[in-house]
Structures are given as C-alpha cells and as structure tokens.
Amino acid sequence: MSLRVNDFTINIATANGTGSQSANLVILHSMYEMGVPVSGKNLFPSNISGLPTWFIIRASDAGYQAPGDYTHIQIMMNKDTWQKDLDKLDPGTVIIYNQDTKLPVDRDDCIVLGMPMTKMARTISPKMAKLMANMYYVGALAHILKIDDEAIRKAISQQFGGKEKAIEWNMQAISEGKEYAKENWEYESEYLVEAREKDPNTFLIEGNEATALGAIYGGINMLSWYPITPSSSVAESIIGWIPKLREGEDGGATCAVVQAEDELAAAGMVLGAGWAGGRGMTCTSGPGISLMSEFIGLFYFAEVPGVIWDVNRTGPSTGLPTRTQQGDLSMLYEASHGDTQHIVLIPGTVDECFEFGWRAFDYADRFQTMVFGFGDLDLGMNRWSTAGFEYPDIPMDRGKVIRSQEQMDAIENYGRYRDVDGDGIAYRTLPGSGLDPILYRGTGHDEEGIYSEDPQVYHATMKRLRKKIDGARDLLPAPVIREEKEKKLGIIFYGSMENTIVEIDDMLEKTGLTVSTCRVRALPYHSELQTFIEEHERVIVLEINRDGQLFGILRKELPVHLLNKIHSVAYSDGLPPRARVYTNMIIDALEEVES
Amino acid sequence: MSILKLNVIDLEKSEYKGGKSSLCPGCGHDQISNVIIQAAWENGIKPEGIAKMSGIGCSSKTPAYFLGKSHGFNTVHGRMPSVTTGANMVNKDLSFLAVSGDGDTASIGIGQFIHAIRRNLDMVYIIENNGVYGLTKGQYSATVEKGSKKKKGAMNEQAPIDLCAMAVNLGCSFVARSFSGSKKQLTALLRAAMSHKGMAIIDVISPCVTFANNDESYKSYNYVKANDEVLHIVDYIPHFSPIEAVEVPAGEFKEIKLFDGSTLRLETVASEHNPNDPVEALRAIHEADREGRHVTGLLYYNPDKKTATETLGLTNTPLMALPDSQLRPSEESLEILNAGFRAN
Numbered sequence: 060m061s062l063r064v065n066d067f068t069i070n071i072a073t074a075n076g077t078g079s080q081s082a083n084l085v086i087l088h089s090m091y092e093m094g095v096p097v098s099g100k101n102l103f104p105s106n107i108s109g110l111p112t113w114f115i116i117r118a119s120d121a122g123y124q125a126p127g128d129y130t131h132i133q134i135m136m137n138k139d140t141w142q143k144d145l146d147k148l149d150p151g152t153v154i155i156y157n158q159d160t161k162l163p164v165d166r167d168d169c170i171v172l173g174m175p176m177t178k179m180a181r182t183i184s185p186k187m188a189k190l191m192a193n194m195y196y197v198g199a200l201a202h203i204l205k206i207d208d209e210a211i212r213k214a215i216s217q218q219f220g221g222k223e224k225a226i227e228w229n230m231q232a233i234s235e236g237k238e239y240a241k242e243n244w245e246y247e248s249e250y251l252v253e254a255r256e257k258d259p260n261t262f263l264i265e266g267n268e269a270t271a272l273g274a275i276y277g278g279i280n281m282l283s284w285y286p287i288t289p290s291s292s293v294a295e296s297i298i299g300w301i302p303k304l305r306e307g308e309d310g311g312a313t314c315a316v317v318q319a320e321d322e323l324a325a326a327g328m329v330l331g332a333g334w335a336g337g338r339g340m341t342c343t344s345g346p347g348i349s350l351m352s353e354f355i356g357l358f359y360f361a362e363v364p365g366v367i368w369d370v371n372r373t374g375p376s377t378g379l380p381t382r383t384q385q386g387d388l389s390m391l392y393e394a395s396h397g398d399t400q401h402i403v404l405i406p407g408t409v410d411e412c413f414e415f416g417w418r419a420f421d422y423a424d425r426f427q428t429m430v431f432g433f434g435d436l437d438l439g440m441n442r443w444s445t446a447g448f449e450y451p452d453i454p455m456d457r458g459k460v461i462r463s464q465e466q467m468d469a470i471e472n473y474g475r476y477r478d479v480d481g482d483g484i485a486y487r488t489l490p491g492s493g494l495d496p497i498l499y500r501g502t503g504h505d506e507e508g509i510y511s512e513d514p515q516v517y518h519a520t521m522k523r524l525r526k527k528i529d530g531a532r533d534l535l536p537a538p539v540i541r542e543e544k545e546k547k548l549g550i551i552f553y554g555s556m557e558n559t560i561v562e563i564d565d566m567l568e569k570t571g572l573t574v575s576t577c578r579v580r581a582l583p584y585h586s587e588l589q590t591f592i593e594e595h596e597r598v599i600v601l602e603i604n605r606d607g608q609l610f611g612i613l614r615k616e617l618p619v620h621l622l623n624k625i626h627s628v629a630y631s632d633g634l635p636p637r638a639r640v641y642t643n644m645i646i647d648a649l650e651e652v653e654s
Numbered sequence: 655m656s657i658l659k660l661n662v663i664d665l666e667k668s669e670y671k672g673g674k675s676s677l678c679p680g681c682g683h684d685q686i687s688n689v690i691i692q693a694a695w696e697n698g699i700k701p702e703g704i705a706k707m708s709g710i711g712c713s714s715k716t717p718a719y720f721l722g723k724s725h726g727f728n729t730v731h732g733r734m735p736s737v738t739t740g741a742n743m744v745n746k747d748l749s750f751l752a753v754s755g756d757g758d759t760a761s762i763g764i765g766q767f768i769h770a771i772r773r774n775l776d777m778v779y780i781i782e783n784n785g786v787y788g789l790t791k792g793q794y795s796a797t798v799e800k801g802s803k804k805k806k807g808a809m810n811e812q813a814p815i816d817l818c819a820m821a822v823n824l825g826c827s828f829v830a831r832s833f834s835g836s837k838k839q840l841t842a843l844l845r846a847a848m849s850h851k852g853m854a855i856i857d858v859i860s861p862c863v864t865f866a867n868n869d870e871s872y873k874s875y876n877y878v879k880a881n882d883e884v885l886h887i888v889d890y891i892p893h894f895s896p897i898e899a900v901e902v903p904a905g906e907f908k909e910i911k912l913f914d915g916s917t918l919r920l921e922t923v924a925s926e927h928n929p930n931d932p933v934e935a936l937r938a939i940h941e942a943d944r945e946g947r948h949v950t951g952l953l954y955y956n957p958d959k960k961t962a963t964e965t966l967g968l969t970n971t972p973l974m975a976l977p978d979s980q981l982r983p984s985e986e987s988l989e990i991l992n993a994g995f996r997a998n
Contacts, residue, residue: 217998262995276988278981280973281743283736304983304991307969313980315743315966315973320769324736327729327766331740334727335705335748336974338981339740353730361727417982447992450985455978489974490725490741491748493702498718498726510718 065095065120067250068127069200071134072144076108078190079136081218082197083114085229086206087263087442088214090118093207094257098124098558100441100635105288105380111140118252124443125559128639131250132203134196136176138162153250155199157192172244174199179235183228191232198236203248260446266438269409270368271296272448273416274340275304275314278455279366281339283317283328285347288380289436290370293342326351329365329429330358334499336460336489338420340366345374345387348394356395357501358429359524362476362485364458366419368432370439373633382633383436385554389608391431392582398521400528402535403431403582406438407557411580413448415536424458426531427484435603437635438555459486467494474506476520483527528583535581538588542575548649549595551588551613551625553579555635556603562638563601567645579609584616592621597652599645602629603636626652662698662894670695672720682834682860683713683782687720689837690751690780693844694721697892705741705748709734709763712789713755713782713860721751732763735770738777739962744974746963749848750777757787760796760815767817771824771853773962778847779855781817782834784862785873792865799946803870816943821855822935822954828854829935829954833878834861839950842890842918846952849893849912852961859948872946883942885951887921910955920952929955 069086073079080101087099097118104110115126133148135141135156148154150168159177180191201211211233219225270293274282284294298316305313319325325341332339343351348369358365371387373379391403402422404415415432423430459480461467467488475497476485485506488494497508504520505511538551548567552560557578564574577591592598592613600610607627614622628644630636658666670691675684694704706726708714714734717726729737738750759767759781770779785798792804796815803809821829828850832840840858847854859878861867867874872881887903893915906922910929920929928934935954942949969976 220998260992260996262992262998264995272991276982278978280976280981281740283740304987305980307971307976307980309970311969312967313969313973313976315963315968317739317743317773317962319736320765323733324739324766324769327733327736328740328743330729331727331737331742332744332974333740334737335741335745337740337744339744354733357730447996448988450988451982455982488725490705491702491745492725493700493723496702496723496725498706498728500728501730502728 062249062251063131064251064253065118065255067118067131068129069116069132069134070130071114071116071136071196072140073112073114073136073193074109074139075103075106075112077136077193079112079114079193082193083116085197085211085214085218086200087116088217089206089210090116090252091263092210092213092257093252094255095252096120096122096255098441100126100437102634103381111137120255121562121565123562123638125562125638126635128637132200135164136193136196153203153246155196159192170246172199172240172246174236174239176236179239180232183231187228191228194229194232195236195239198233198238199240201233202237202240203246204250204252206252207254258446261444262447263442263444264409265292265440265442266406266409266412266434267292267370267440268296269412269445269448270416270432270434270439271300273413274366275301276451277417277420278338279314279340279420280337281315281317281328281332283319283325283339283341285319285322285325285343287322287344287347289372289440290342290344290347290368292440293368293370322347322350323354326354326367329367330354330363333358333363333365333423334490340368340420342368342370344370344372345390346377348387348390352395355401355429356397356399359395359399359401360501361499362427362487363429363499364423364427365429366423366432367429368434371433371435373631379633381436383555383603383635384631384633385435385603385608386605386631388433388604389611391433392612400525400583401429401431402426402528402531403433404536405433405553405580405582407539407554407578407580409438409443409445410448412438417451421456422531422535425456425484426527427458427487428528433554435555437558441635443558459484461486461488461494462492464494475508476504477506478523482530483523532583533586535585537585538580538591539578540575540587540591543573545573546575546595547573547597549575549577549591549598550601550645551577551579551591551598551609552601553609556601559636559638559641563642563645566638566642570646582612584613589617589621592617592624595624597649598625599628599648600625601641601645602627604629604631661695663700665695667691667695669701669723670721672722673718675719676715677712678864680863681712682784682862683716684719685834685837686780686782686840686858686860687716689840689844690720693841693848694751697845697848698894699749699848703747703749705750707734707738707750707752707777709754709758711755711758711787713753714758716753716782732758732761733766734758735763735766735775739770739773739775742775742777742963745972746776746968747972750775752777752779754779754781756781756783756785756795756797760817764815768820768824771821771826771855773965774827774852774959776852776961776963777854778844779853780844781855781857782860783817783857783873784860784866785871786862786865788862788865799872802872803868804866805868805871806865816939818855818857818953819936819939822932822939825956825959826855826954827852827956827959830855830952831857831859831948831950833859833882833948833950835875835879836882836950839884839888842888843952845890845892846888846910846912846916846918849914849916851913852959878948881947883947883949884923885927885938885949885953886923888951889919889921891917891919910952911957913957918952927951929953
C-alpha cells in the first residue's frame with residue numbers, strides 16, 4: 060500500500076448549528092499551521108439550525124485549492140443525509156462515523172471506523188455533548204493523519220481565543236478521540252499529513268474580511284447596507300474593524316454606518332454620499348443589485364461616484380442563496396435601463412479583495428461613476444491564504460473636484476458636464492461649496508446641467524459617457540497572464556476560478572496540450588486581453604455560470620476577426636468549481652471545434 | 655435709485671430665486687416655491703448652505719424654480735430620502751430642504767419616508783399634496799380622501815393615507831399641515847421648520863388646477879378654503895430680531911422655542927392645542943377627517959429627539975471634509991494588522 064502524503068480530500072457531513080464549523084476550522088488551521096497546502100470549503104444551507112452541511116478539506120502539495128474530485132475520507136455525523144452520503148462514496152474510502160446515531164454503515168467495500176462520539180462527549184459535559192461530539196472526529200483525524208499536537212493546540216486556542224474552559228474541554232475531547240482511535244481501530248492509514256516549511260508571513264482569511272479592510276484603507280466614510288448572504292460579512296467586518304483602525308480627532312466616528320431599509324435605499328445613500336463629496340459604499344448580492352438597478356442608472360447618467368460590492372450567490376431569483384456562482388457579471392456590466400456601462404473590478408485572491416477594496420473608491424472618484432467590486436461566495440466566505448496585505452502605493456485620488464474659486468477661474472468655459480480635457484471626464488463642484496451650483500438630475504441635461512430634450516445634446520452626452528468609461532480600460536487592473544511559449548490554447552477566466560485553474564491547467568497538459576491562461580481582473584476589458592486572444596490559436600472563456608457571460612461581453616466588443624477564435628465553457632451547479640468537470644468540458648469543446 | 659431690501663446676511667431676495675416654472679398657471683406648487691424663497695430669505699440662510707432635494711413628479715421639478723444658488727438633486731421616484739440620508743451622513747452641516755409629492759411620498763417612496771422619520775434625518779420635508787399624479791395625466795394618488803372626486807373619472811372609494819398621522823405615530827420631531835393658499839401660515843411654519851433640528855414635515859395641500867380643482871375634489875381651492883380647520887394662528891419670531899416681529903396677541907397663546915433660538919408663537923383660535931402631545935395631534939387629525947375638514951397648523955413637535963448623525967456619534971467635522979490622513983489608517987497600522995493575523 061502506497062502512502063498518500065498531503066494529497067487527499069476529507070468530506071465532513073454534519074447538520075448546521077451543531078458547532079461543527081469550529082471543529083472543521085480546527086482541522087483546517089492545524090494542517091495550515093504545519094505548512095500543509097490546504098483549502099476548506101463550507102457548503103452550508105440557508106437555515107439557522109438543523110439542515111445538512113458539508114465541509115470539504117483538501118490537502119494538496121501541488122497547491123490545488125479546488126475541492127478534489129474524489130472523497131478519500133468521509134466523516135459521518137448527520138443522520139438526515141446518512142444513506143446518501145454513503146452511496147456517493149467510491150470503494151476504499153475511509154469512513155469515520157458517529158456510532159451514537161445508531162445507523163448502519165453498509166459499505167463492506169470501504170474502511171469503516173466507528174466511534175461513540177456523543178456518548179464520550181457526555182462524560183466531559185452532558186449539556187455540551189452535541190457540540191463537543193464534533194471534536195472527537197478531529198481527534199480521529201489527528202490519529203489517522205498524524206496531525207501535529209502542537210498545531211492542534213494552536214488552532215484550538217485560535218478558535219476559542221480567551222475562553223479557557225472551552226479550550227480545555229475541546230483539547231480533552233480531541234485527545235480522547237485520538238486515544239479511542241489508537242486503541243480500537245486496526246487500520247493502518249494510507250493518508251498522512253507531513254509538515255512542510257511554512258512561510259511565517261502567511262495566514263488564512265475570508266475574502267469578505269479582506270474587502271472590508273481594503274474599504275477602510277480606501278477611506279470609506281459612509282457604509283449603507285441591507286443584510287443579505289453572502290455579503291453581510293463585508294459590512295459586519297467594516298463595522299468591527301473601523302473603530303480599531305480609525306478615529307476622528309475629537310474621538311468621533313469617521314465612517315457613518317446605516318443599516319438601510321432595503322437595497323434601493325442602500326444604493327440611494329451611496330449616491331447621496333458620493334454627490335456630497337464622501338466615499339460611500341454598499342455591499343450586496345445579486346437580488347440586491349436587481350433592486351439597486353434604477354439608482355445605478357442615475358449614478359451613470361448624473362455622474363456620481365460610489366462603490367457597490369457584489370458577492371455573487373447562485374441565481375436567478377432567490378436561487379441557492381448559500382451557494383456560489385459567477386452569474387451576475389453581465390448584469391453588473393450593463394445594469395439599469397437604457398445604454399449603460401459600468402466599471403467592474405474582479406478580484407481573484409484575498410490580496411486583490413483588499414487591493415480592489417481601496418482602489419474602487421479611487422476609480423469611482425476619478426471616473427465619476429459607480430464602480431462594482433465583484434466577488435462570489437466562494438472567495439468571500441471561505442478562507443484563503445495570503446502573505447499579508449500591501450499598503451496602498453498611491454495617495455487617495457479624489458478625481459476632478461473643483462474646491463476653490465481660483466480653480467474654477469482657471470477653467471475656461473466651465474460647465475458641469477463639459478469635457479474640457481478631452482477625456483470625457485468633466486469637473487464637478489460639491490454641495491455647500493457655493494461654486495457653480497446645479498440641480499443634479501436623472502433627466503436629459505446639457506453641458507451646464509440644465510434640463511434638455513435636444514436630440515443632439517442627448518446624443519453628445521451619451522457619446523461622451525461611452526468615451527469616459529472606455530478611457531478607463533487600460534487604467535484598470537490589467538489581466539494576469541501566464542503564458543507558454545507555444546501559443547496554442549489560451550484560457551480566459553476570472554474571479555474565484557483562480558483557485559481551480561492550476562489544477563485544470565495540469566490536467567490539460569497531461570493530455571498533451573500546452574495552456575496559457577489570462578485572468579481578467581476588470582471590465583471594460585484591458586487591451587492586453589485582446590492581445591492575448593490575438594496571439595493564441597484557440598481561446599476558451601471559462602466561467603462559473605450557465606451561459607458564458609464574459610464570453611457574451613467579449614463577443615459583443617471584440618473585433619469580428621477574433622470571434623471565431625473564442626469558445627465558451629461555462630458550468631454552474633452552485634458548488635465551487637471542481638477541476639475535472641471543467642477540464643472535461645474544455646476537452647469536449649476543443650473536440651467539437653476540431654471536428 | 656431705489657433702496658433694495660436686504661436680509662440679515664445682506665442678500666437681496668433675488669439671490670434666492672430660481673428658474674422659470676414650467677408648471678400649469680395657478681398651480682399650488684408655484685405658490686409653495688414662492689414661500690420657500692421668502693422663508694429662506696427672511697431666515698437669512700446662506701443659499702450655498704442649502705441642498706435642495708426632490709424625487710419625481712410635478713412637485714419634484716420645482717427645485718429648479720427656487721434657490722438657484724444652492725446645489726440640488728432631482729433624484730428618482732420616491733427615493734429622495736435615501737439620497738438625502740447619504741448626503742447628510744457625509745455633510746451634516748448642509749441644510750436639507752426637500753420637496754416631494756403625494757405619489758412620491760405616500761406610494762412609491764412610503765418606505766423611505768418612514769425610515770427617514772425613524773432615523774430623524776435633519777431635514778425639512780415638504781409634501782406638495784394634491785391627491786393626483788399630474789405628470790401622468792391625473793390618476794388618483796394614495797392621499798385622496800374617500801368620497802373625493804377629480805375632474806374626470808369615478809369617485810375615489812379607498813381610504814386615504816394621512817401622512818401627518820403616520821408621521822406623528824412614527825415620532826417625527828416636527829409635523830405640520832398647511833395649504834398653499836395660506837401664505838402667512840405656510841411661511842411661518844416653513845421658517846419654523848428651517849429653524850428646527852431634526853426631521854420637519856410639512857404636508858401642504860396644494861391644489862392641482864388641471865386635474866382636481868373641481869368642487870367635488872377635497873383638495874380643490876374652494877373646498878380647502880371652506881373646510882380649513884385652523885388649529886392656531888402661527889407667528890414666527892426670528893432669533894436675530896425678536897422684538898419687531900409681531901404684536902403680542904390679546905388672547906391665549908403658547909410659545910415654542912426652536913433649535914436656532916427662534917420662536918414659533920401659536921395663538922389659540924377655538925380650543926388650545928398642545929403640540930407636544932401626540933395623542934392630541936392624532937385627535938385633531940381624526941376629528942377633522944371625520945367631518946371632511948383639513949386641520950392645519952403645527953400638529954406635533956418634539957425638540958428632544960437625537961438626529962440621525964447625532965445617534966451615530968460622528969466627528970464634528972463633516973466626514974467629507976476630513977483630511978485623507980484621518981480616513982486612511984497609517985502604513986504602520988497595516989503592519990500591526992498583518993502581524994496580528996499571523997500570530998493567530
């Protein structure tokens with residue numbers, strides 16, 4: 060029997076609200092602490108307590124972060140999904156189950172290891188037995204995988220920071236679980252974790268927290284929000300962190316936080332803040348964007364800065380509210396009625412969540428428009444590794460704001476919407492300044508901001524707006540390109556697919572293909588994206604949605620002669636992307652093209 | 655050369671005027687615009703310190719017709735309160751003067767209206783209430799009284815939403831009702847609203863001369879004039895010239911001290927109204943309603959409610975004026991933050 064070192068997937072089946080998340084994070088963090096490249100995915104239901112939850116932990120020396128294609132070790136804690144969980148397993152899987160469920164495990168083809176977890180937990184604390192039972196599978200895994208004691212201790216103290224009793228009880232449970240496994244199981248494990256040298260700078264963090272910190276370093280001073288999964292933790296992190304990081308000279312708050320009555324109001328507040336010279340932001344998910352769409356058109360047409368952070372969940376409608384997808388992209392890019400086009404920043408790592416978190420405000424002020432941050436549940440609510448956030452390398456850019464009469468006098472022929480610099484961006488003044496006041500409006504307006512229905516005036520305004528946003532292309536984050544010498548197959552992708560692309564790339568190269576990749580980080584797309592397509596023979600646009608939304612945007616905007624080069628591969632089932640699924644689809648798509 | 659009349663900050667009234675109105679001749683809204691110009695001028699408010707806010711509809715077009723030296727925002731239908739909230743959060747020193755209609759406030763924007771009251775947003779909120787949608791050619795709005803009938807079409811059978819009663823129930827800090835044809839009353843109430851800190855609502859019955867000025871309409875000029883239940887005579891006494899203002903009335907009166915030091919004097923007409931009591935305010939509204947009358951005056955007043963920005967404990971400097979150094983934490987703070995995450 061050969062050993063699989065740092066190369067396996069564990070699936071933990073529990074019910075939500077039973078405290079299993081703590082146990083799962085202890086496993087994740089203790090392996091991370093040992094320097095093992097590891098990723099964790101929480102597949103949770105839209106529910107407070109009692110519905111099935113799965114947590115997938117993958118260890119991979121190759122650095123693969125997607126959930127693996129196979130489950131090597133299955134933890135069974137949930138009666139409700141018991142048989143289904145069992146039926147899914149491949150022969151040879153290690154099954155660790157809680158005997159106190161009194162349910163049979165009818166898989167003779169697997170390695171079946173039982174433990175009376177609830178009964179044992181009751182000896183520590185009858186009241187806490189349900190919660191503590193989870194720590195016994197942590198002990199079981201610690202035994203089988205040989206997880207380092209010290210790493211577990213550190214992960215436990217991180218999880219239960221400061222709560223001495225909880226640390227003591229949980230450590231006891233883990234140690235009892237470990238002991239039980241050693242005494243009762245005659246199983247020589249083929250799976251093993253082995254310590255690797257850990258970069259002492261790295262730590263795990265959720266994308267939403269990184270976004271929140273980015274916004275704080277970006278100078279946010281008005282946060283409006285309406286709770287919605289999976290974006291609420293962006294707002295809650297801002298609320299939690301801001302008093303620790305910022306304070307006014309008189310001790311007052313430097314950021315107003317308003318929990319709005321709905322998403323429409325949240326967007327309206329961002330608009331008001333931007334109009335009055337502040338840095339306003341809201342965070343939401345797809346249903347919220349739908350509600351905000353009317354205001355998004357007003358941002359665009361009245362040219363008001365603001366930031367809306369969309370953490371995508373599976374749509375349409377209420378959809379799968381606790382699952383992931385890249386299904387909002389085309390909606391964001393052209394949100395609201397009439398002709399519109401919006402800047403969309405697309406982070407693919409937690410570092411970029413932080414970076415785009417602060418940059419979004421600069422772009423909004425520079426281009427006097429609404430800027431979207433576009434993440435998803437996978438990046439936002441799962442924990443990813445970073446070596447630490449980097450401080451903004453440029454001062455805040457407040458854009459073209461006239462703050463004094465001298466500045467005003469220096470501009471010949473000023474008008475709020477007159478393009479005096481030729482870049483499509485006009486100068487603005489702020490309420491309260493007394494400088495060239497106008498009545499902002501969502502109705503047609505001329506270069507002075509005066510109401511107009513004149514066909515030529517309208518046409519010229521819309522043309523200038525297109526020029527303005529078009530001018531942003533090469534000033535937005537450029538795509539990240541990993542290029543092979545032979546420019547045969549190129550893959551364009553974005554966002555959280557970053558966590559699966561390396562594995563897809565390796566799988567494809569094993570079939571003899573050479574693959575270059577190009578990760579799009581903003582819309583409207585950068586000119587380097589077009590160059591990438593021009594230089595490759597075939598280009599796949601890879602997405603976590605049904606219809607190929609980026610593909611649709613590219614097909615509309617690319618020069619016609621490039622269109623026969625690009626092919627869409629899009630798939631979404633609510634789960635984080637698994638490499639095998641997409642690899643097979645890419646191979647099929649290429650075969651179809653060749654035939 | 656004639657000597658021009660100046661206000662307390664040495665500005666002529668013309669400094670408070672706006673563009674030419676495009677509303678129907680005789681529209682109640684134009685009378686209200688004139689009262690806004692008059693009140694802002696008489697109160698000596700700097701035009702640049704005012705932010706004019708509105709939604710969508712005939713009423714919401716009017717900010718173009720007054721205070722041309724103030725910034726303003728004609729936003730989207732019913733959502734003006736949220737835009738005002740955002741602007742107020744980052745610049746609490748602006749004086750927000752909002753104009754809305756009954757379609758804007760009682761239907762599409764009723765949620766935002768309610769929540770602005772709940773937060774006690776520091777603003778003056780004027781509802782130009784005519785019971786019909788003018789711009790879309792005269793459909794009933796939600797404030798039209800049961801039994802009222804507009805010029806064309808059937809009588810309205812649904813009960814109205816009384817915005818003042820709703821505001822009182824929500825604890826709005828200043829609630830008044832007036833009539834666009836009562837210039838003196840409306841001017842005094844608006845001046846008082848401008849001197850108030852917190853949310854001040856004035857529901858102004860403002861007849862629609864085109865679609866609902868027939869005698870069967872409860873919001874027509876003739877009907878309102880004949881059925882105006884005046885709660886009290888109102889006189890505004892500004893803090894900067896307290897003596898010259900008005901003669902002391904012969905009968906009973908009550909004085910209300912406003913935030914900026916000005917006074918609103920309420921002279922009793924029939925029976926005394928105590929505007930600090932929400933129950934009395936609601937009784938006045940419901941009794942008038944029962945008799946098909948419109949009660950006008952200061953219905954309710956509560957000076958002790960914290961405003962939205964006070965509740966949040968913001969810095970004294972408006973947030974939009976904070977230096978970047980107070981908005982972006984230091985480089986060192988990020989190093990500490992990273993180190994903290996690493997240590998965990």
